[in-house]
Amino acid sequence: QVRLVESGGGSVQAGGSLRLSCAASGYTYSSSCMGWFRQAPGKEREGVATISGSSTYYADSVKGRFTISQNNAKNTLYLQMNSLKPEDSAMYYCAADFSFRISSRRCSGGDWSTSDFGYWGQGTQVTVSS
16 A cells, blocks of 8 residues: 655745655555645645656746655655745645556656546645745
């Protein structure tokens, strides 16, 4: 049973930084695509960043401020968030595709939907105050 557990959320002031972690367990092979999503109250869940191998995708709203990375030895996915803005406030979720629905090309091109990701964590809250 694949399990994803996020941590690292919290409250920061605008301009601050946070590093989110997602510990993955329960699988014997690498996922085809992993990513970070966020959902603010009253809004749809949106993709923030995805990664397949060394190839990455970022939403325009976070380009240049957020960095996604993974440590395969530790089975952990990270999201380094710098220059945080109040509009970044949301519940952040880690997600993974272990069914190979998303090719590496689609993953790094942002050509996916939330329904393509079969595994999700419980989320970690990020609050940015002005």
